[in-house]
Amino acid sequence: xxxNITALLxxxxxxxxxxxxxxxxxERKSISYINALWLASPSARKLSNDQxxxxxxxxxxxxxxxxxxxxxxxxxxxxxxxxxxxxxxxLSVNQIADLMQKKLTPAILAMLKEYQSxxxxxxxSEDKKxxxxxxxxxxxxxxxxxxxxxxxxxYIYLPVLTGYQKKKDKDxxxxxxxxxxxxxxxxxxxxxAEPKVxxxxxxxTFSKGYGRDDFAWExxxxxxxxxxxVATQDIPEFKLAATIAEVENGTVGFKMGTKEGIHVxxxxxxxxxxxxxxxDMQFDRSGWVRIGKVGDNKNDKIALSTAWAVKKDNWxxxxxxxxxxxxxxxxxxxxxxxxxxxxSGTILMxxxxxxxxxxxxxxxxPGLDLxxxxxxxxxxxxxxxFFLVGGNFAFPPDLQIQTTTFTSLTSTPPFVxxxxxxxxxxxxxxxxxxSLAVKGGIRSxxxxxxxxMGSTDIEYTISNQSFGVQFDLGFEYAASPxxxxxxxxxxxxxxDMQVWDVSVNQSGFTMADVDDRFPDVNHVGPCFGVxxxxxxxxxxxxxxxxxxxxxx
Amino acid sequence: MRNLSIIFIxxxxxxxIFSAELQASNLPRSREGTLxxxxxxxxxxxxxxxxxxxKKGDSKKKDIDKTLSKTAEEDARRAAVYxxxxxxxxxxxxxxxxxxxxxxxxxxxxxxxxxxxxxxWEGDELVSRVKKPIKKNKEYxxxxxxxxxxxxxxxxxxxxxxxxxxxxxxxxEELGMPMIxxxxxxKKGENPIDVLKTNANLSHGxxxxxxxxxxxxxxxxxxxxxxxxxxxxxxxxxxxxxEEDYSYxxxxxxxxxxxxxxxxxxxxxxxxxxxxxASVRAYETTTARLLGTETGYSPSANTAxxxxxxxxxxxxxxxxxxxxxxxxKEDMSRGVQYKLIVSxxxxxxxxxxxxxxxxxTDILEKVxxxxxxxxxxxxxxxxxxxxxxxxxxxxxxTKLYRAIKEYFEEDYTEGILRKVNINxxxxxxxxxxx
Numbered sequence: 001x002x003x004n005i006t007a008l009l010x011x012x013x014x015x016x017x018x019x020x021x022x023x024x025x026x027e028r029k030s031i032s033y034i035n036a037l038w039l040a041s042p043s044a045r046k047l048s049n050d051q052x053x054x055x056x057x058x059x060x061x062x063x064x065x066x067x068x069x070x071x072x073x074x075x076x077x078x079x080x081x082x083x084x085x086x087x088x089x090x091l092s093v094n095q096i097a098d099l100m101q102k103k104l105t106p107a108i109l110a111m112l113k114e115y116q117s118x119x120x121x122x123x124x125s126e127d128k129k130x131x132x133x134x135x136x137x138x139x140x141x142x143x144x145x146x147x148x149x150x151x152x153x154x155y156i157y158l159p160v161l162t163g164y165q166k167k168k169d170k171d172x173x174x175x176x177x178x179x180x181x182x183x184x185x186x187x188x189x190x191x192x193a194e195p196k197v198x199x200x201x202x203x204x205t206f207s208k209g210y211g212r213d214d215f216a217w218e219x220x221x222x223x224x225x226x227x228x229x230v231a232t233q234d235i236p237e238f239k240l241a242a243t244i245a246e247v248e249n250g251t252v253g254f255k256m257g258t259k260e261g262i263h264v265x266x267x268x269x270x271x272x273x274x275x276x277x278x279x280d281m282q283f284d285r286s287g288w289v290r291i292g293k294v295g296d297n298k299n300d301k302i303a304l305s306t307a308w309a310v311k312k313d314n315w316x317x318x319x320x321x322x323x324x325x326x327x328x329x330x331x332x333x334x335x336x337x338x339x340x341x342x343x344s345g346t347i348l349m350x351x352x353x354x355x356x357x358x359x360x361x362x363x364x365x366p367g368l369d370l371x372x373x374x375x376x377x378x379x380x381x382x383x384x385x386f387f388l389v390g391g392n393f394a395f396p397p398d399l400q401i402q403t404t405t406f407t408s409l410t411s412t413p414p415f416v417x418x419x420x421x422x423x424x425x426x427x428x429x430x431x432x433x434x435s436l437a438v439k440g441g442i443r444s445x446x447x448x449x450x451x452x453m454g455s456t457d458i459e460y461t462i463s464n465q466s467f468g469v470q471f472d473l474g475f476e477y478a479a480s481p482x483x484x485x486x487x488x489x490x491x492x493x494x495x496d497m498q499v500w501d502v503s504v505n506q507s508g509f510t511m512a513d514v515d516d517r518f519p520d521v522n523h524v525g526p527c528f529g530v531x532x533x534x535x536x537x538x539x540x541x542x543x544x545x546x547x548x549x550x551x552x
Numbered sequence: 553m554r555n556l557s558i559i560f561i562x563x564x565x566x567x568x569i570f571s572a573e574l575q576a577s578n579l580p581r582s583r584e585g586t587l588x589x590x591x592x593x594x595x596x597x598x599x600x601x602x603x604x605x606x607k608k609g610d611s612k613k614k615d616i617d618k619t620l621s622k623t624a625e626e627d628a629r630r631a632a633v634y635x636x637x638x639x640x641x642x643x644x645x646x647x648x649x650x651x652x653x654x655x656x657x658x659x660x661x662x663x664x665x666x667x668x669x670x671x672x673w674e675g676d677e678l679v680s681r682v683k684k685p686i687k688k689n690k691e692y693x694x695x696x697x698x699x700x701x702x703x704x705x706x707x708x709x710x711x712x713x714x715x716x717x718x719x720x721x722x723x724x725e726e727l728g729m730p731m732i733x734x735x736x737x738x739k740k741g742e743n744p745i746d747v748l749k750t751n752a753n754l755s756h757g758x759x760x761x762x763x764x765x766x767x768x769x770x771x772x773x774x775x776x777x778x779x780x781x782x783x784x785x786x787x788x789x790x791x792x793x794x795e796e797d798y799s800y801x802x803x804x805x806x807x808x809x810x811x812x813x814x815x816x817x818x819x820x821x822x823x824x825x826x827x828x829x830a831s832v833r834a835y836e837t838t839t840a841r842l843l844g845t846e847t848g849y850s851p852s853a854n855t856a857x858x859x860x861x862x863x864x865x866x867x868x869x870x871x872x873x874x875x876x877x878x879x880x881k882e883d884m885s886r887g888v889q890y891k892l893i894v895s896x897x898x899x900x901x902x903x904x905x906x907x908x909x910x911x912x913t914d915i916l917e918k919v920x921x922x923x924x925x926x927x928x929x930x931x932x933x934x935x936x937x938x939x940x941x942x943x944x945x946x947x948x949x950t951k952l953y954r955a956i957k958e959y960f961e962e963d964y965t966e967g968i969l970r971k972v973n974i975n976x977x978x979x980x981x982x983x984x985x986x
Contacts, residue, residue, distance in 0.1 A: 024680075142855075143825070143852060144821055144822060144851065147854070148823070255677075272683055273680075274682070274683045274684070275684045281682070284683075316617045316621040318677075318696065319681070
C-alpha cells in the first residue's frame, strides 16, 4: 500500500463533512496511525520512498496533537494490513474501512482496554467524583459510562496523496513541488454488538514548495501537514470546547490548558445553545476571545486557562467556548503611499538609449506591502507578538523620464520593490488594536529590460539597492476573527547608497556612482495607508519558505 | 362623593389583594429532578433543572444573560430541594396530609437564603444549558440542569421541628425508633447466620445496611449467633398453615419491630466492568407482612466488588427505609404491636380450650389500646393474636405479660398461665392444667 495501492473514486469521497453541532465539552479521543501513505493517483505513485517517509513524518508530527491519546499499532499488524491492501487491484474507501475492521480493530480495542482505566478516570466529571464511589468508598473506580466513552472515541487516520507535480525552472534551476491530498478519518465504533470501522470525514489540501530540490519538497510537505492539522482541529469531534467557569473584567476562564495543547492567542468563539420556537436548536455565537494565559492542567487538574475578549458580550459562566482553529499566519495587504526622492540622472540600459530622469522627483509613490504575520504566541508565550516577512512594491507614476521608443518598448518604467522581515507587537482594546512594527530589508529602485537578440533571450536588470528599516504604527478594527481592517502610518529609513546592481541573465556586478551620472534614490520619509489582514485556515504555500527558497 | 369614596376604597382593596397575588412565588418554576444516588445516609445527589426568566424591565438589556443565569441557578437549587420534598418514589412528604400541612410554610421554606442551607454541594459545571427566546428582546427563559447534593436529613429535621413529620424525639418517647433486624436471603435449608459467616459479599452487604441504618440512629441487629428458636418453632409448627420461615422466626425470637432481608448479585458487564444489584425487602416482624421492596444497582465499574455492593445497597435501602418509617408512623397511632401466641396443654378438652379462648378475647379487650387486636388463628392447642397496646400503660413487655396473667387468673381457674418466651414483639405463653 505504501507505494502501490490503486484507488477508485477517492476524490469523490474527499468531501469534508462538517457537523453543524458543537459540543459543550471536548472529550479526549484516541487515535491510531497507519504508517502508510495511500497513493491514490498515477501522479502520486511517482513519489520516491524518501519523499513518502518525509511526508508521513510531517503529517504525523502535526496531527499528533495534545488533544489526542495515541494507540500505537504494532508494525506487524500494519504490515499485515498493508499487505492485504496491496493484494487487491483497487480499493474504495469503504473497502479500506472493512479491511481496517478485520485487521486493526481487535488490536486497537485491546489497547483501549489496557488504557481504559487511566483514560476513563480523566473523563470522570466532578459530579461523579462527588458520588458514593469516591466519597464513601474512597476508591474512585471508572464506570462503564466513561469506559464506553473511551472505547467509542477511537479513530484511525490514513494520509492520502491524490496529486503530485514537480517543475524545474529552466533559468534558475529551482524546483516547484505541488501536492494535493489529505487525511481520511475512520471511526472505530463499539456502540453495536460488533465493533465497526466507519468512514468519518476526509480533509483535503493543496500545497506548494519552492527552492532547491530538498528544501522545496520539505517546504511543500510542511505546509501540507500544517494545513491538515488545522483541518483536523476543525472537525467537530476534535474541536476543543469547554464551558466557561468564570467571567471577570472582560476575561473568561475555562477548564482546558496544556493538556489539550492550547496556546497563547488561540481563538475561541463564545456562545450558547438556543432553542428557537419550533424546537430548532442552534449554537449562537456572541463573540470571540483569545487565550491570554494557558492553564497548566497537566500538573494541576483544576487549572483554568483565561482568555481575553475581542468581541465582548455579556457572558456568564455556563456558556461555551469553542475553538476556531487557524494556521497562526495572517496575510496582510497594505495599500500605501511612500515618500520617495529621486534626483535627475541617467539609468544605463544594455541596448538602446539610456533612461534619463529629467526632473527631480520628491513625492509619495503609491504601492503596497504584502506581509505574512507569524504569531509567536505559541513559541514565546507573549501575546500578540508576530514575526513578519513580506515584500513591497511601489510605482512612482509622475516620474519625468526621457527615452527612445525602443527602450520604452523593451524596458519597464522605474519601479520600487523590496523584501523585509521584522517583528510586530499588537495590543487590543476590545475589537480595536494598535500595532507597532519594525522591519528591516532592502528597497530596490529598478528598471528591467527584456529583449531577444537572434535566438538569445536577454534579461537586463539595473537597480539601486538600499538597506534600511521601516517603523509602522497601525490602528485596526477586528471585523471578524479572520478579517481586520485598519490604518497604518510609518517612517522609512532606506537612504541613498549610491550603489547600482547590474545583472544580465542572472550574472551581475555592482557599480558605484563615481561620476554622479545616476540619479540619487532616497526612500527616507513617511508612509501611510490602509491595511487589511486575513487569517486563513490554510495557505497554498508558506510565505516565509517561499521567500527563503527564492533567495537560495 | 360617597360613591367616589366607595370606588376608591374598593380600588385600594383590589390593589392590595392583587399585589399580594402578583408577588413572585418562592416555589421553583422547574419541578424537574432525578435522583442520582443516596450519597450518604444523610445526603442525596440530585440532578435538578432550573428555569431562569427575564422579561423587559427586569434588568438592563445588557444584563439579560446574567439575570437568566442567576435566576436559573436559584431555581435549580429550589428544584433540587423540591424534589427531595415532593418528587421521586419516596418523597419526604409522602401523603396529602403532610403536603397540606406544609403549604403554610413553603413560601418561607423556599426562600433562597433558607434553601442554601440544605445544599451540601453544588456542581461547578452545568449538565446542560439552553436559552429559549419567548419574545425576542422582551422575554427569555434559560433552562439548565445541574447536580446538587442535598442534605435530606436536615430537611427532615426541619419538618420534624414544625410537626409535619413526627420527630425522632416524639417517636422515641412513644414507641422508640423501630428495631430492625438485618438478615440475608438464603436458599431453603441454609442457615443465614452460617451464610453470613462464610459469604463475604453477603456479610459486606449486612455491614453496609447496618452502617446506613445506624447512621440514621436506628437500632439494628445483625444476628451473629444461633438463636434458640426451639420453643417458637414448636409453637409455630402447631399452626398448620404457617410455613417455616427462618428469618421471620429469627426476627420474632429477637424481638425486632421490622426485619430486612437482602440479597446481592454481581454480574459482569461490558468492557470487563461489573455491576452489583441488591434486593432489599422489609417486613413487619409480627405478621411477616411486606412493607417495602426495592432493588438497587451500582453503576457498572471496574472497581472492587465490595464498593459495588455498598453502592447497590445504598441505592435500595434509602427507598425501603422511607417505607419503614411510613409504616412506623402509621403504626405509632395504633400503639405498640405484639404477637401473642398461647400454647394450650393437650390435657384440656375442646370445651375447656374454647373457654380459654373466650377468656383471652376478654383479656385482650382490656389490655389493648382501643380494643385493637386481631385473631390470627385459634385452634384447640394454639391461640395466635396480634395486639396493639398503649405504650404508656405497658412500657415493657413484662408489664403486659403481668396484666394478662392477672386477668387470666381472675377469669379462669382450671389452668395456670406461664411465660415461655417474651421479648419486644413476642409474647409466647402456655396454659397448663391446674
